[in-house]
Amino acid sequence: FEFPFLVHAPMEPLNCVVEYKPGESCVIHSGSQMPTNDQRAAFTVLGLKPEQVTVVTHVAGGSFGRRATPDADLVTEAANVAKAINGKAPVKLMWTREDDIRTGKYRPMNIHRMTARVNNGAIEAWGDRTAIQSIMEGTPFLPPGTPDFSSIEGSNDIAYAIPNISVDVHLVKHPVPVLWWRSVGHTHTAYAKEHFFDVAARKAGKDPIELRKQLLAGDARQLGVLNLAVEKAGALPAGQTRGVAVHHSFSSYVAEVADVTVNADGTFKVERVVCAVDCGTVINPDVVRAQMEGGIGYGLSAILGEALTIKDGAPVQSNFFDYTPLRMAQMPKVEVYMVASTEPPTGVGEPGVPPIGPAVANALLAATGKTYTKLPLGTKA
Known part of the structure; x- marks a missing residue:
């Protein structure tokens, strides 16, 4: 499975x-x-004491990890400008979109090599080998000698009751600057895990949803969101195909069902997504619903059309005409259902992102029999 810079x-x-x-x-x-x-x-730049620096935090028009940089690149640059003019005036610094896309920080490109042993209708062994550039290495968030589990989170704690599981990661040295991106390692591990699960299930002659239920019998919360999403999705509309994915991230559990229309010319459209989330005790249902909807849109955008490519040592894309986020007409209808729970509240800002990619890929797999190993998927199945 090949995942591009994002x-x-x-x-x-x-x-x-x-x-x-x-x-x-x-x-x-x-x-x-x-x-x-x-x-x-x-x-540090201005030679002041910590108590002499005040941060007024404003609502941001999107961030998704970009405003959480270990090197504080934006403020460091602005502080250096303020120092250079000796504080004669307030300094407003604004990067252009071209600045950020072409000289910013990216979700690392990575590859997963997935293997499975299927025998007598069962998955007996599972392997997931990843090659990726570390996000944490060299930052205060990863002490020297500590494994970077952010590179394999979501694959190293796979919940399926498969007898033999092997997960390993090979960290690649690369000069391209990288940074966490909404849902961090789960952006790629969920896709590789959940899409390959459908491939293996079909190889075993099993219905992917029923096999998931069987292998998640020991994980009540993950099974719970799977059952709820499938129930609320109801019957598959005529002329459509369906895919399902379930994933645990940021201490929350999310299952998503994607209904997709595949046209005669090979183009496809995601028509509807049914999402079930268990995030413990729900404090504000509107926030949970909004974050799931936004996460689904953000994740769908990435798997359909987003990729940053490097040519002659420099990024090719520069703005939304060639780095193409989801357009409004591509956004499916989204339904969100919350599991009633008395567990402590957990994350909702990121867990909606990981399952949408494999859910769509699994719907396409059901329609075409193809495995979708390279992202973005593009416009044709």
């Missing part, structure tokens, strides 16, 4: 304002995901 591509370009009074104070206005890290960058 850009975060928020609608609001990166921006911040730095107000600097030499030797006295600094106020940062930014839609930051890591205010403490931005504070550290500013007091």
